[in-house]
Amino acid sequence: MPNEDNGALSPPADLSVELAGVRLKNPVVAVSGCFGFGREYGEWFDLGRLGGICAKGLTLRPRKGNPPPRAAETPMGMLNSVGLQNPGVEVFLRDELPFLRRFDTAVIANISGGDPAEYAEMAGLIGDAADALEVNISCPNIKAGGLQFGADPALAAEVTAAVKNRAKCPAIVKLTPNVTDIAAIARAVWDAGADGLSLINTLTGLRIDPVTRRPVLRMNTGGLSGPAVLPVALRCVWQVSGLGLPILGMGGVSTALEAAEMMLAGASAVGVGTALFRDPLSALNIVQGLAAFAAEQGIARIRELTGGIRPWET
Amino acid sequence: MLTAILQNKAIAKDIYDLRAAMETAPEPVPGQFVHIDCGGGLLLRRPLSLCGYDNGIARLVYAARGEGTRRLSRRRPGERLDMLGPLGRGFVMDSRPALLVGGGIGVPPLVFCADRAEGRVHAVLGFRNADAVCLTEAFASAEVLTDDGSAGAKGYPHEALRAHLQTGDWARVLACGPVPMLRAVAKVCAEHGVECQVSLEERMACGVGACLVCACGVNGDYKRVCADGPVFDAREVEWDA
Numbered sequence: 001m002p003n004e005d006n007g008a009l010s011p012p013a014d015l016s017v018e019l020a021g022v023r024l025k026n027p028v029v030a031v032s033g034c035f036g037f038g039r040e041y042g043e044w045f046d047l048g049r050l051g052g053i054c055a056k057g058l059t060l061r062p063r064k065g066n067p068p069p070r071a072a073e074t075p076m077g078m079l080n081s082v083g084l085q086n087p088g089v090e091v092f093l094r095d096e097l098p099f100l101r102r103f104d105t106a107v108i109a110n111i112s113g114g115d116p117a118e119y120a121e122m123a124g125l126i127g128d129a130a131d132a133l134e135v136n137i138s139c140p141n142i143k144a145g146g147l148q149f150g151a152d153p154a155l156a157a158e159v160t161a162a163v164k165n166r167a168k169c170p171a172i173v174k175l176t177p178n179v180t181d182i183a184a185i186a187r188a189v190w191d192a193g194a195d196g197l198s199l200i201n202t203l204t205g206l207r208i209d210p211v212t213r214r215p216v217l218r219m220n221t222g223g224l225s226g227p228a229v230l231p232v233a234l235r236c237v238w239q240v241s242g243l244g245l246p247i248l249g250m251g252g253v254s255t256a257l258e259a260a261e262m263m264l265a266g267a268s269a270v271g272v273g274t275a276l277f278r279d280p281l282s283a284l285n286i287v288q289g290l291a292a293f294a295a296e297q298g299i300a301r302i303r304e305l306t307g308g309i310r311p312w313e314t
Numbered sequence: 315m316l317t318a319i320l321q322n323k324a325i326a327k328d329i330y331d332l333r334a335a336m337e338t339a340p341e342p343v344p345g346q347f348v349h350i351d352c353g354g355g356l357l358l359r360r361p362l363s364l365c366g367y368d369n370g371i372a373r374l375v376y377a378a379r380g381e382g383t384r385r386l387s388r389r390r391p392g393e394r395l396d397m398l399g400p401l402g403r404g405f406v407m408d409s410r411p412a413l414l415v416g417g418g419i420g421v422p423p424l425v426f427c428a429d430r431a432e433g434r435v436h437a438v439l440g441f442r443n444a445d446a447v448c449l450t451e452a453f454a455s456a457e458v459l460t461d462d463g464s465a466g467a468k469g470y471p472h473e474a475l476r477a478h479l480q481t482g483d484w485a486r487v488l489a490c491g492p493v494p495m496l497r498a499v500a501k502v503c504a505e506h507g508v509e510c511q512v513s514l515e516e517r518m519a520c521g522v523g524a525c526l527v528c529a530c531g532v533n534g535d536y537k538r539v540c541a542d543g544p545v546f547d548a549r550e551v552e553w554d555a
């Protein structure tokens with residue numbers, strides 16, 4: 001009963017958050033690679049209702065991507081091996097960004113390069129046309145670059161520094177969980193000047209057709225996402241939260257309560273990706289659900305959740 | 315979109331005929347698909363081509379051969395069904411005569427084509443064997459072939475197609491079925507200079523064009539089967555990619 005009274009009487013919670021200096025109207029962000037450049041889901045709902053949108057991963061030159069099959073179902077998850085198919089940063093700036101800019105939502109450009117100089121060049125080309133950069137050093141689906149930068153603290157720092165040197169908007173570095181010590185990588189990119197962290201990218205995985213003995217994916221391995229990775233994502237976010245860098249937390253979130261968990265683990269904003277494939281409106285439902293949760297719990301500002309985990313003494 | 319299952323029954327070995335209410339505007343066109351939550355806790359939806367659409371009721375005929383469709387086959391009338399759609403780009407048709415070439419579980423969308431055709435159509439339908447034959451009665455004009463001759467004539471659809479294109483006056487071919495059949499059909503059409511549209515299949519996640527997992531090689535690029543297709547001009551498809 002007291003809860004219901006609270007919900008009815010207290011003003012709606014303030015859902016706005018700040019991520020690396022960027023104000024988001026709410027903490028829910030569509031993640032890179034699951035949302036294209038917004039056009040498709042823009043047919044389903046008003047993109048202005050999202051806190052932010054991470055555009056599909058970009059490279060300096062257009063990339064064709066990997067041969068199909070590129071997807072496989074897994075228990076409560078999926079593997080993908082898209083391989084950064086994208087039209088290149090210049091086409092993005094010319095043809096896609098103006099569309100995204102029509103909506104009252106933060107736009108984050110996700111960038112990948114073959115070497116630090118390429119990352120830096122992309123940061124320079126994007127300038128301040130995006131609200132932030134998401135520096136992808138964690139794509140498991142490309143041969144050169146990608147994961148290789150995210151698995152080595154020195155390389156991760158080198159890429160971060162190169163981007164920071166040219167960037168005209170905050171640079172958030174996207175980390176991979178496919179490492180033994182994610183905190184060490186986080187520390188390295190923090191030292192190199194990152195404005196925030198984004199995690200987790202997908203976990204490397206494999207499925208095999210037992211009859212043909214062939215991997216289901218044409219690239220053999222792919223990246224695991226969806227509900228199956230949620231606990232890994234929460235653990236990773238919690239592990240790097242001690243640095244005090246703003247975090248965009250993602251991985252397996254499909255409900256408002258899971259988004260709240262992600263914030264409690266240390267995230268300022270929460271990414272939603274694979275959940276959209278089941279329900280195109282899932283991100284919106286999470287926004288609404290967070291508002292309801294805040295009202296129910298008597299939380300005036302949703303950002304109070306960030307880092308609010310009360311770990312047990314061990 | 316939540317709807318109700320009105321019917322879900324077997325019509326051939328492992329082939330099911332499902333009807334569900336689907337209110338949608340504009341009406342779906344042949345070749346379009348719906349993206350279905352098959353139930354049983356699977357994460358990804360499964361795309362199924364529409365076999366027909368009448369008075370707000372969608373008809374889906376599918377093979378229960380994978381994890382998703384097997385679960386779907388166990389769903390009962392009255393149960394709720396969660397589907398997105400209609401999705402994708404369908405066949406382009408007009409009043410000129412068209413040959414419909416179907417293989418196995420590629421036949422259902424051609425039923426929808428025949429139903430909406432404004433001009434003369436004839437169907438060439440291939441199946442593995444007599445057990446797999448289904449939906450042939452849905453066509454006013456059809457011939458049946460099986461790989462082993464256990465029903466209809468023994469042979470493959472592209473062979474029968476060749477005979478039709480040599481003798482008849484057909485403006486276009488609309489085809490759906492396994493890739494080896496489509497490749498052969500595309501080749502025969504190219505030899506005769508006849509337009510050919512093929513409906514392709516690929517594993518999907520979003521089903522709406524946002525995730526790029528459903529790639530197929532078209533004209534030197536990867537296109538999205540869910541949003542750029544599933545129907546493509548056969549001349550542009552990279553069959554050997």
Ligand SMILES: Cc1cc2nc3c(=O)[nH]c(=O)nc-3n(C[C@H](O)[C@H](O)[C@H](O)COP(=O)(O)O)c2cc1C
Binds near residue numbers: 033174250
């Ligand atoms: C189909 C697909 C494509 C993706 N493409 C990218 C990408 O281009 N760049 C990137 O940084 N992450 C990419 N990711 C990873 C997601 O952004 C996200 O980190 C991961 O999927 C975990 O979140 P989720 O479980 O909510 O999907 C992709 C994920 C999927 C499923």
Ligand code: FES
Binds near residue numbers: 523540
């Ligand atoms: S299934 Fe996502 S783009 Fe086709």
